[in-house]
Amino acid sequence: MGVVAGLLLGAGLCLVLWACTSPRPARRGRGRRAADLADLLVQAGVPGVSPGGLAGACAACGATALLLGVALTRAPAIAACFAAMAAYAPLALVRARARRRRAALRELWPEVVDHLGSAIRAGMSLPEAVAQVGERGPVELRPAFAAFAQDYRASGRFSDCLDLLKAQLADPVADRIVEALRITREVGGTDLGRLLRTLSGFLRADARARGELEARQSWTVNGARVAVAAPWVVLALLASRPEAVAAYNTPTGAMVLAVGGASSVVAYRIMLRVGRLPEDRRVLR
Secondary structure (H helix, E strand, O other): OHHHHHHHHHHHHHHHHHHHHOOOOOOHHHHHHHHHHHHHHHHOOOOOOOHHHHHHHHHHHHHHHHHHHHHHHOOHHHHHHHHHHHHHHHHHHHHHHHHHHHHHHHOOHHHHHHHHHHHHHOOOOHHHHHHHHHHHOOHHHHHHHHHHHHHHHHHOOHHHHHHHHHHHHOOHHHHHHHHHHHHHHHHOOOOHHHHHHHHHHHHHHHHHHHHHHHHHHHHHHHHHHHHHHHHHHHHHHHOOOHHHHHHHOOHHHHHHHHHHHHHHHHHHHHHHHHHOOOOOOOOOO
16 A cells, blocks of 8 residues: 555656646637737738737827826826726727728628639639739739739749738638638639639628618717717816816725726727627638
């Protein structure tokens, strides 16, 4: 029994040492958030900005607003509220630009699919069909497809160039198109033209329906944003009065601002959740 107990104790110590010295696995949630943020930057048209750079810009805006707020109002609680808004401003700007750009590209993807279908029916190879979109396709998408043409001429590896094209576009529709081309290239088949025609019709119908829904809900969303922003505009006006600043410099005033900020955030998130339209996610990265 003593020998067995010693072996078990030694095995347990080895397992503990192994667990302490082994590298920690990457957190999937954190990697997913970083990848989503990188895709958001690409969709916003600023692929040269990294997620870390965006985080730094948020921190710099928040710190600048905090210092200015303290210097102007002499109320740290009020300055902290506006610093939080300033810190969120770069991310909000990126999201707004990405949303507008996705809406603009939604109207262009059917045209890209039509160009690919026409090139394939004309007898072009798949690499040639993709490359010609960089010359005759929509102007907004030409740089990415022109880069694909350059990469393919330099390497000749169709699959690797498609991966680079997906990374440059960072769009779920582009992922579906690229994977359809990849499968056709690898396994062959004669249904690519029919698939592209079906996809083109589906994309046009989706863009038409989504445009109508967005037009109907835009006034509701804008009204909710004005309702959320109105109390903080009033607070900015009150910060110019010394008696209001003195009231908010107390613990009770700071608690009122904290509760008001939390209520605004919760109400805004609920508004976004209720009015949000379903968005395609990149499941074919």
